[in-house]
Amino acid sequence: MHGETRSSILADQDIQVDLRVVDEASFGAALQYFTGGKQHNIKLREMALRAGLKVNEYGVFREPGEKRIAGNTEEGVYRALGLPLIPPELREDTGEVEAAQSGRLPGLVEVGDIKGDLHIHTKWSDGSHDLDTIVRAARQRGYRYIAVTDHTKGLGVAHGLDGARLAEQAGAIDGLNAQYKGFRVLKGTEVDIRSDGTLDLPDDVLAGLDIVVASVHSGFKQSREQITKRLLAAVRHPYVSVIAHPTGRLIGERDGYAVDMEAVLKEAARYGVAMEINAYPLRLDLNDSQIRMARRYGVSLAISTDAHVTTQLDTMVYGVAMARRGWAERGDVLNAREYGPLREWLKSCRVKKAKGIR
Ligand SMILES: [Zn+2]
Ligand SMILES: [Zn+2]
The missing domain is CATH 3.30.210.10 (DNA polymerase, thumb domain)
Structure with missing residues (x-):
């Protein structure tokens, strides 16, 4: 009209x-x-x-x-x-x-604050591009680092990686890191949180990675109690540093699973684990009110695209928009840090867990 x-x-x-x-x-x-x-x-x-x-x-x-x-x-x-x-x-x-x-408006995070992307898939699992192509695309966007986080073996449909293939991928990443100055590729995984709360890779494999992103891809119909337990187990796991797409929702397709998000956020604060704001337009998960709750508990946020093709790196703007709706400031956002401080954060997360928290 x-x-x-x-x-x-x-x-x-x-x-x-x-x-x-x-x-x-x-x-x-x-x-x-x-x-x-x-x-x-x-x-x-x-x-x-x-x-x-x-x-x-x-x-x-x-x-x-x-x-x-x-x-x-x-x-x-x-x-x-x-x-x-x-x-x-x-x-x-x-x-x-x-x-x-009262002069207490937050200084909201901006797209220009983002220094890298901590959730990216490659051809090694169900992504479309090889490592080289992804790195070039990330560098073109002015990033200082990316984390390669392919799926794990439990996700058969996504050609998930086991320890041996991850070791092979690590070799390829070492080769890339030797080529570039001022840009780092972190060795990571998006490890599946199995229905009993255990992870889809053994601890010794996870220990060798720079960053472990954990997420739920199955068992969405489990009870609130079961799902919450599962996520709490992942938060407490010694090597997990980020929980990806924490509710599992797909806008217009399916609701998230029934999780007690407040319990998960409290535990994430206690264990120093970051929660993801997944920038993929159908996910945008955490949502705005959950982000505000995360901030109240002092939980770090990772704004990540979960890109499977290079053009999806550009969905970062939607993740940042959601973060802003949740009142997030630059200091709340893990990947608004430069590489050095990011590495320190990742290390301190593990040390905290190893010491038995607090
Ligand atoms: Zn996922
Ligand atoms: Zn993913």
Whole structure:
């Protein structure tokens, strides 16, 4: 449908996109009005009323006389209400207005903060490209490191690796690392958490890797108690440093499994394990409220693409967007660290576990 100043189109997968033409003087106000959640805007309108102002999609007006005092920029709209700009991702009325009033808005993580990708598949399992191609693509994106985390043998459909093939892959990675300055390939795995909570590779194999990402790919119908136990066992495992796609949801295809996420996050905080924000558009898992909970417990976050082809490296933007919706700052994000500090974090995670925690 379309008219003089508005039009709607249906994009891929029936996503509706509304187009509006507005006066320049109202541009910021319209952007603000149509971006924020309803509750956020109601709160702003109430604040405005108390100050003798009126806010709508055309601007901020002082009553009486309806003189426009802001509208062409979003910053101006918030400033007129005595607030700093509240980033769009936070506009949900879940504490952001109060945080803005008291100068406690988070400094949200940005795409440019990301130094590498910690969850990538290659031809060695079910990815499309060889190591070389992946490394070139990651370097083109300005990354300082990647972790190669192919599937393990339990995932037969994905040609998962066993200890022997992982050792072979490690040799290939050593060869690559010898070639490049200022870029490192970490030896990793996305080890399957089996239905009884044990991992799909023996400890001595896991001990030899730089990073162990663990995740659930089966038994989604298990009870909440069973699934939670399974994830807790993985969190406590001496060599696991990241839990990938922690709820297993696929948007529009399947709900996540029934896990007690709060229990898992508490344990992750205790054992110094990071939780993934999987950037793949159908996953985006953890979600925003879980990310906020993770931050409350002090859990580190890894924003990872789970790329199976090089173009999927670009989905990082969606993972960062979800992190921002969850109020995540750069300091919360594991892969916003340079390589050295990342290695230290990975080491300290193991030391903490070996010492029996805390
Ligand atoms: Zn996975
Ligand atoms: Zn994966």
